[in-house]
Amino acid sequence: MTNLSRIAVDAMGGDEGVAVMLAGVAAARRRFEGMQFYLVGDEARIREGLKSHPNLTAASEIVHAPDVISADDKPSQAIRRAKTTSMGIAIDLVKQGKAGAAISSGNTGALMAMAKLSLRTMPGIDRPALAALMPSLGDNDTVMLDLGANTECDARNLVQFAVMGAAYARTALDLESPRVALLNIGTEELKGTESIRDAATALRAATHLPLTFTGFIEGNRLSRGDVDVIVCDGFSGNIALKSVEGTARFVADLLRRAFQSSIRSKIGFLISRPATELLKHHLDPNNHNGAVFLGLNGLVVKSHGGANEVGVATAIGFAAKLVREDLMRRIAEDLGNFEAKAA
Amino acid sequence: MTNLSRIAVDAMGGDEGVAVMLAGVAAARRRFEGMQFYLVGDEARIREGLKSHPNLTAASEIVHAPDVISADDKPSQAIRRAKTTSMGIAIDLVKQGKAGAAISSGNTGALMAMAKLSLRTMPGIDRPALAALMPSLGDNDTVMLDLGANTECDARNLVQFAVMGAAYARTALDLESPRVALLNIGTEELKGTESIRDAATALRAATHLPLTFTGFIEGNRLSRGDVDVIVCDGFSGNIALKSVEGTARFVADLLRRAFQSSIRSKIGFLISRPATELLKHHLDPNNHNGAVFLGLNGLVVKSHGGANEVGVATAIGFAAKLVREDLMRRIAEDLGNFEAKAA
Structure with missing residues (x-):
């Protein structure tokens, strides 16, 4: 029986180290009532870190892991060390039903490979996918x-x-029938690869599912809030997401340069700082942290490698919500309905 | 013999109509000495439009075209109307050697299909590609x-x-040995598709060419100015470029909202307007206008559909520079060198 209220935390992963992970867990503990944790990693370092977070000690169990996956480890090397690393042991706690979800800020490729090997794909799913939330101009x-x-x-x-x-999207964003679109290089039916066009045909026919298929979406409308779910292959998805991140940073850098270009504009910047802070808040990845591997027999959440305490807490709260609202069951049901109709 | 100094302009294409195209041509004429033009399209409308640009009349010859390609025309339909449309006739003037380049703000798919069919690919090129310039933080x-x-x-x-x-890049940006990278989802050698990895191997070996291959680049560094040329397939390139455009607009919209959120920030905005104008100027597509179809036996430049007078003039000046510096010959030479070494 899965312990819904307990999250397995890879305390060692991430660029920021144990202290930030524990601070994030402690913040999540304060924010969400009744949560409990496995803190997986070097016992001595975790115990040391916990001294700063007395509220966390009672809600946590430390699980010692002698080894750590580094950012440079290849997925193929990582999976051989599943049993001794903090990442591997956190995932194993989900597999054993001791935790409702595992969360790590470590090496994405290694996390994916380990999770896939340990948890296996759900019935009806050929391949798991990595899903994330992007800021938009919509609600x-x-x-x-x-x-x-x-x-x-x-x-x-x-x-x-x-x-x-x-x-x-139904679970994380509380939507009833999310608007779903396929990423493509045009909106006309004939655009794109054969895979995309065939997927569109299948989705157009799937009117019995709790989703609203809206056709194709182009890269320039990713952040407009026209749709709730954007579907794509992992190559173009990675390119698109990183292009969005990179451009937001690029514009912010240009803006900084522009504001520093004269005394007048520096003064203007200072006066309008609340406005630029609002912008920064909206674009800060820590407020949208928590990518999820979907399609596995267990929930694994990837927190951004550079996430701060707030980001880690966001991702943990997010994992708890997905567990509580039983994302896995919803996916299984929808897949069942889709396959039943298609058969 | 190609008339280097004459550009064939599709005067009918684009969202903004004949007046903007002619204003753009007139601006280019003022900016660049000695340029001459074919103005292709509805003779009566062009003649009417020319009344506002007396300086242009002497430098232009009107070539009447009874038909126009619209934004909705499919490429397959468009190519059947090559002989009667302003777009088709402009391209044909290049084919006949009467113009050094053709320029159009019309339907990209139709322009590409017509150019390919009429001009054919250069020896040694399997497929032409659409290339554009993106703003960056570099020089x-x-x-x-x-x-x-x-x-x-x-x-x-x-x-x-x-x-x-x-x-x-050597021609348009005056670089000696441009830094070239392949767009990929990671920078490690094993990342991405087989095509990308094989292309990297071939480029690493091509040390005799006037380019510096720097490996892979990810989506988040497109605008950093680390490289001069980013190479990708048309699907991910389209997704990446549109993601960049969309995000720049997204951030600008957020910024506008933020600045309008309080009187204080409105005042700050007004004071720092020179700074935000600088930003706007840097990101304005009209200052980077002019995509080029590379790999054909003739030069065809695509101006942005929504380009204003400045944008059209930029694209024309750009086309003239590519003709003057003989981009076609440079491509042919480099390809010859590459093939000779590889053979």
């Missing part, structure tokens, strides 16, 4: 998947991503 | 190709794009 964030788990995808993969992404 | 703009001409590409296509893109 809610936008779900995007796959973001790099699968370099090449066929139509069947894309349809499964759409079903999983919609279930995820 | 010069960054060339990116392919941007949508080829949905799927093999290693050989990517290598040819790299050679053409480097020749283009």
Whole structure:
């Protein structure tokens, strides 16, 4: 029986180290009532870190892991060390039903490979996908998947991503029938690869599912809030997401240069600082932290490697919500309905 | 014999109509000495429009075209109307050697299809590519190709794009040995598709070419100015470029909202307006206008559909520079060198 209220935390992963992970866990503990944790990693360092967070000690159990996956470890090397690393042991706690979800800020490729090998894909899913939330101009964030788990995808993969992404949007964003679109290089029916066009045909026919298929979406409308779920292969998804991140930073850098270009503009900047802070808050990845591997028999959340305490707490709260609202069951049900109709 | 100094202008294409095209041509005429033009389109409308630009009349010859390609025309329909449309006739003037380049703000797919059919690909090139300039934080703009001409590409296509893109950067940006990178989802050698990895191997070996291959680049560094030429298949290139455009607009919209959120920030905005104007200028596509189809036996420049007078003039000046500095010959030479070494 899965312990819904307990989250397994890889306390060692991430660029920021144990202290930030523990501070994030402590913040999540304060924010969300009744949560409990496995803190997986070097016991001595975790025990030392816990001294700064007395409120966390009672809600946590330390699980010692002698080894750590580094940012440079290749996925193929990492999986051989599943049993001794903090990342591998955190995932194993989910597999054993001791935790409702595992969370790590470590090496994404290694996390994906380990999670896939340990938890296996759900019945009806050919390949898991990495899904994340992007800020948008709409009322809610936008779900995007796959973001790099699968370099090449066929139509069947894309349809499964759409079903999983919609279930995820219903759970994470509290939407009833999320608007789902396929990422493409044009909106006309004939655009794109055969896989994308075939996936569109299948999704147009799937009117019995709790999603609203809206057709194709182009890269320039990713952040407009026109749709709730954007589906793509892992290669273009990774390119698109990183292009969005990079451009937001690029514009922010240009803006900084522009504001520093004269005394007058420096003064203007100081006066309007609350406005630019609002912008910064909206774009700060720590407020949208927590990518999820969908399609596995267990929940694994990837926190951004550079996440700060707030970001880690966001990702943990997010994982808890997905567990509480039983994302896995929703995906299984929707897939069942889709397959039943298609059969 | 190609008339180097004459540019064939599709006066009818683009969202903004004949008046903007002619105003753009007139501005280019003022900016660049000695240029001459074919103005292709509805004779009566062009003649009417020319009344506002007396300086242009002497430098232009009107070529009547009874028909126009619209934004909705499919490429397959468009190519059947090559002989009667302003776009088709402008391209034909290049084919006949009467013009050094053709320029159009019309339907990209139709322009590409017509140019390919009429001008054919250069010897040694399997597929032409669409290349454009993107703003960057570096000293010069960054060339990116392919941007949508080829949905799927093999290693050989990517290598040819790299050679053409480097020749283009040498010509358009006056660089000696442009830094060339392949767009990928990671920088490690094993990342990405087989096509990308094979293209990297070939480019690493091509040390005799006037380019510096720097490996892979990810989406988040497109605008950093680390490289001069970014090579990709048309699908991910289109997604990346549109993601960049969309995000720049997204951030600008957020900024506008933020600045309007209080009187204080409105005042701050007014004071710092010179700074934000600088930003706007840097990101304004009209200052980077002019995508080029590379790999054809003739030069065809695509001006942005929404380009204003400044944008059209930029694209024309750009086309003239590429003609003057003989981009076509440079591409042919580099390809010859590459093939000779590889053979």
